[in-house]
Amino acid sequence: MRIEITYPKGKNRQNGRGEMLRWMRYPFILAAMACIIVNVATKGKLWSVVVLWSLFMAWRDIFSIDLVEFNRISQFIKVGEQTCILLVLIDLLLAPGWAQTVVPIVCFGILIVAGVLFFSDMEKQKHNMMPMVFLSFVSLVLSLCLIFVWKWYQWPVYVMASLSFVLLSSCIVILGKDFSRSLKKYFHAR
Amino acid sequence: MQKGLSETDRSALDAYLVNYKRHVLLSRQDNALLLTDTENAIVSLIEKGVPLTEALSRLDADNLGGFYARPAIVWYPLDDAAKIYPLSMKHGQMALFRLSVCLKEDVDPSLLQMALTFTIKRFPFFATTVKKGFFWHYLDSSKRRFNIEPEQCLPCQPMTISRSGSPSFRVLFYKNRISVEFFHILTDGTGGMAFLKTLVSEYLRISGVSCSYEGDMIDPNGTPTEDELSNQFPKTEHKGKASGFMGKAALQLGGRLSRTRPCRVIQFQMDAEQLKEAAKAHQATITSYMLSKLFLACRQASDETDGFFNIQIPVNMRKFYPSRTMRNFAMYCGIQISAEKIDDNADLIGEIKTQMEAKTSKEKMSEMVRSTEHIVSGVRYVPLFIKKPIAGIIYGFLGDKAFTTTLSNLGVITFPDALAGHIQSMDFVLGTAVVNRANCSLVTFGNTSTLSIEKLTADPSFEESLYALLEKDGITVHVEGSELYAN
Numbered sequence: 001m002r003i004e005i006t007y008p009k010g011k012n013r014q015n016g017r018g019e020m021l022r023w024m025r026y027p028f029i030l031a032a033m034a035c036i037i038v039n040v041a042t043k044g045k046l047w048s049v050v051v052l053w054s055l056f057m058a059w060r061d062i063f064s065i066d067l068v069e070f071n072r073i074s075q076f077i078k079v080g081e082q083t084c085i086l087l088v089l090i091d092l093l094l095a096p097g098w099a100q101t102v103v104p105i106v107c108f109g110i111l112i113v114a115g116v117l118f119f120s121d122m123e124k125q126k127h128n129m130m131p132m133v134f135l136s137f138v139s140l141v142l143s144l145c146l147i148f149v150w151k152w153y154q155w156p157v158y159v160m161a162s163l164s165f166v167l168l169s170s171c172i173v174i175l176g177k178d179f180s181r182s183l184k185k186y187f188h189a190r
Numbered sequence: 191m192q193k194g195l196s197e198t199d200r201s202a203l204d205a206y207l208v209n210y211k212r213h214v215l216l217s218r219q220d221n222a223l224l225l226t227d228t229e230n231a232i233v234s235l236i237e238k239g240v241p242l243t244e245a246l247s248r249l250d251a252d253n254l255g256g257f258y259a260r261p262a263i264v265w266y267p268l269d270d271a272a273k274i275y276p277l278s279m280k281h282g283q284m285a286l287f288r289l290s291v292c293l294k295e296d297v298d299p300s301l302l303q304m305a306l307t308f309t310i311k312r313f314p315f316f317a318t319t320v321k322k323g324f325f326w327h328y329l330d331s332s333k334r335r336f337n338i339e340p341e342q343c344l345p346c347q348p349m350t351i352s353r354s355g356s357p358s359f360r361v362l363f364y365k366n367r368i369s370v371e372f373f374h375i376l377t378d379g380t381g382g383m384a385f386l387k388t389l390v391s392e393y394l395r396i397s398g399v400s401c402s403y404e405g406d407m408i409d410p411n412g413t414p415t416e417d418e419l420s421n422q423f424p425k426t427e428h429k430g431k432a433s434g435f436m437g438k439a440a441l442q443l444g445g446r447l448s449r450t451r452p453c454r455v456i457q458f459q460m461d462a463e464q465l466k467e468a469a470k471a472h473q474a475t476i477t478s479y480m481l482s483k484l485f486l487a488c489r490q491a492s493d494e495t496d497g498f499f500n501i502q503i504p505v506n507m508r509k510f511y512p513s514r515t516m517r518n519f520a521m522y523c524g525i526q527i528s529a530e531k532i533d534d535n536a537d538l539i540g541e542i543k544t545q546m547e548a549k550t551s552k553e554k555m556s557e558m559v560r561s562t563e564h565i566v567s568g569v570r571y572v573p574l575f576i577k578k579p580i581a582g583i584i585y586g587f588l589g590d591k592a593f594t595t596t597l598s599n600l601g602v603i604t605f606p607d608a609l610a611g612h613i614q615s616m617d618f619v620l621g622t623a624v625v626n627r628a629n630c631s632l633v634t635f636g637n638t639s640t641l642s643i644e645k646l647t648a649d650p651s652f653e654e655s656l657y658a659l660l661e662k663d664g665i666t667v668h669v670e671g672s673e674l675y676a677n
Contacts, residue, residue: 017282068276068352124217190326
C-alpha cells in the first residue's frame, strides 16, 4: 500500500501540557500520601490538610490550568478564593485567632484588584465579569452575616461590606441591561 | 493603495471605504486587521487582472451586514448532546472533527479570509466563545475578526478555547485544501458541512465564479432562522422508555497507543460507483458494507479473540425529525459482533444489517434522546464545580472503551454545478478518541468516496487489511495521508 503524502510535513503539535500533567501527577500524589502518612505517624495537629490544600492549589493554578474561561479576572479571583480557604484552614488547624481579621483584608484586596481589572477594560471584560460579581455577592452576604449575626465589629469586615456593595451596585448601574443579561446567562439551568 | 489609480477608481475606492467604515465598529485592533484583510483581497484580485470596480463589487461592504457593527449580546445554552463536551475535555483531548474541500486550484489566503469574514455573520452560533455558568457552560457571542490559519499540523489538534473571545472552530488552508475544524460543542457533521459549503461558495464567488443558492446551499447574506439555532432534542417524541448508554468494554485494535495524537491520517479515495456496486452485490447499504470490512480489518488487527468488537455509528436525528438546525442533533449506536463470528461470509453482513435496522430505528434513537434528557435534567441544578470533576471521573472510566472504532458516514455531498466544477474532492476526519486506535469517517463527493482513518497507533495492520479487503472486492483505492509521527 503506497501512501501519497498530502499533509504538511515535519510538524505536529505535541500535547505538551497533557504530557507534563501525566508525569507531574506522580510526585504530587507521592507528596500528598507522604504528608498524610507522616502526619498520622507523628500525630499532633492536622497540618497535612493545609499541605494537601496547598498542593491542590499548585496543581490547579500552575499545572492543570482552566480549559474554559482563562482570563485575568477569573484567574485572579480563583487564586484569591483558594488563598482565603488556605488562610482559614491554617487558622482552624494550626494557629488560631487571626483569620477573622486577615481573611476580610485579603478578600477586599481581591475585590479592589478585580474591580481595577474590570473597569480598566470594561468593554472586553464585561464578558468575564461574573466571577467578580459572584465574589462580591458572597462577600457582601458574608460580611452582613459577620456583622449582624456573629457581631464581629471589625474594620476589615466593614470595608469588605462597603466595597462589595459599591462594586455590585456600580456594575448594576453602569451595565444596566447587560448586567441582568449576564446574570441570566450565568445562572441558566436549561 | 490609492497611488496610480485613475480618478474614477479613486472615487470608487473612497466610496467603498466610506461604506466599509459604516459596517465595522469593532475594537481598534480588530478594525485594523479587517481593513488590512480587505486591502490584501483587493490587491490580490487586481493582481489577477480583475478591474478595481469589479474587485470592490465582489468585496462589497454590504456583505458584512450588521454583524460587525452590533455589540455582542446574544448567548446560547448548549444543546443536550453538547453539554458533555466541555465537561469531559482534558488537556490535549477534545472532541473535534474536520471537514475539508480540495479545490482544483491552490487557495488564495487573502480571498479565503474575506470569505470567512462574510460567511461567519450567517452563522452567529459559531461566532461564539465557551463560557462557564454556575450550572452549565454556555456559548457567549463574540464580535471580532475570525482569522484563517495555514495548516501546519495533523488534523484535529486540540484548540485553545479558554481566552476571551476565542472561537471553537478554526479555518485552515493548505495548497488547494480548505478545512474547517469544529469543537463538537458547536455543531455536528451536518451543521459543519453547511458552514463549509457556504464558506467555499463565498470563496468561489469572490474568486469570480457566479453561484446560485439553490437546494441546501445557504445564502451568506440571508438571515439565520430560529430553526437553525434551536436545540432540537426537546422537540423529539417523549414517550417510551429511556435507555441506550451503558455498555461493556469492547476489544481494541492491537498496537501501542502513540503519544502524538493522532500519529497518522490515512485517506482511501475510492470510486463511488465501484463501492456502490460492491455493496449492491452483498445486498447491503454502503454503511453496512463498509462496516463488514471494518469488522474484518479489526479482527485481523487484533490479537484478542475473547470478546466482541463494537463499532460506533453516529445517527443523524434529522432523518427522523426533519430540521435545519446547525447544532448537534445526532445520537449513536454500537454494532456489536463477537470476535469468533467474524469471518468473510454473508452471515456477517446479514448480522450487521439486522443490528443496523434494530439499533438505528427511530424508537431506539428516541430512547437514547430520552436517556440524555433524563441525565441532563437530573443534574440540572448541580453546580458546575461539582459536575465537572464527577463527569471527568465517569468519562475517564467509561471513555470510549465500549467501542473498538467509529464509522461516521456523512453521505453524498452535492454542490450546484457551477461550484462543483471547481471542486476536486472532499474529506471528513474525526478527532482521536482515548483508547480507540483508529477512527473512520466517510464522505462522498462526485464519484469519489473518501474514507479517512485517524490513527492512534503506529501499527499498520488495520489499514493494510482494510485496503486488501477493498481491493479484493474490485474497488480501486488511491491512498493519501500524512507522515507517521510515532513515539
